[in-house]
Amino acid sequence: MQPNSTLTVRRATPDDAGPLITVLVEALLDGPVADWLVPDLDDRRTVYFRYFKHVLHHGLQYGRVDTTSDLSAVAIWYTRDEVPLLASTDHYYAVEKATGKYAPKFLLLDAIFETHHPHAPHDYLAYIAVDPRHQGQGIGSALLTTAHQTLDATNRAAYLEASNTRNRDLYLRLGYRQGAPIHLPTQGPLIWRMWRGQPTDGTPAPFPADLLPRRRPL
Template identity: 45%
Template sequence: MTRTRPAVAIRTGTTADTDVITALLAEAFLTGPVADWLVPDPRRRRDAYLAFFRQEVERALRGGYVHLATDQSAVALWQLRMRPPAESAERPERLPGACAPFADRFAALAAAFADHHPTVPHHYLAYLAVAPPRQNRGVGAALLRHQHAALDRAGIPAYLEASNGDNRRLYLRHGYRSAAPFHLPFDGPPLWPMWRDPRAV
């Protein structure tokens, strides 16, 4: 018998959700190769991530859009990249104090993303985060399907960077093509640029 995954209810995130979304992102990305590289001191990583992701959530709410599972178990932050941004827009705003000791890594990460970002109009999946207890249960996939349906209707492609092999395989299953990875500096881990053309509807 095939097990059917439960439906995932999704709504648009608002400024009232900032604290919840920030905590969700920090928890979901707290471990892994990029986390170890970005904030090598695990004792300081959570505070740095909470400060950094609050800034990223506020940025997405201002100039992009946020999709949140109604049970607050997962979130997707998208940016509209229908024209090349000014160079300053590719770089993070002034880093919060908790991030300052690791400013060189945050700056290098932003520069690497900017150097490999396509200039063709698209929507950019900056972050897809699922709470650790809900991972591998189809919640992230539901958020992808939700946005892909809208992109397909509008004929708009999507782009992202996969941070590990498991994520890359998820995105491959959802119609993305993977380019060769690029590596972060300072002996950093690989990231895979991935592109999805819209499907005919």
């Protein structure tokens, strides 16, 4: 699908928080990861609202949050060179407070993603969401294309995790390479690691050699 050219992509501000939290909740409420994290449908919307309120404000403070002129979509990026910004005591405490009895799986997901994160410098797309009422209109592609143009201008790579095959295939069309999937435990879904580096011969750049589960020093 071609990117939507009728919308302006801009940086989000704290004033946009309310609508963008709603977009994150509504867009990500259903799916294999949501089913794994919060199996109880009656609890999921409440937990997701508290969780994505933290996620969005964390992104505004420590990362880059992109949105569209009509606030129909949001993407949360982090610059990752050496120190992971998400791995902080304050973040873990906030996640635990927001998710309550479901915190063990949310924290486990963070830990698994961090373990499989590439070491090479890149920008990390933590979340991207499009209002379900506006999906299928190229809005997500527009958000990504704008970000990629900025990354390409500075020779930066991008990394993300795809939670379903439809999104994975979109990223493949946008120049990402697929890595071996992550198998979430306790009958969880597959997660695909996706890397977009600078092509050298017109083809997508390969995964960096260090994109392997890292071992902590003993």
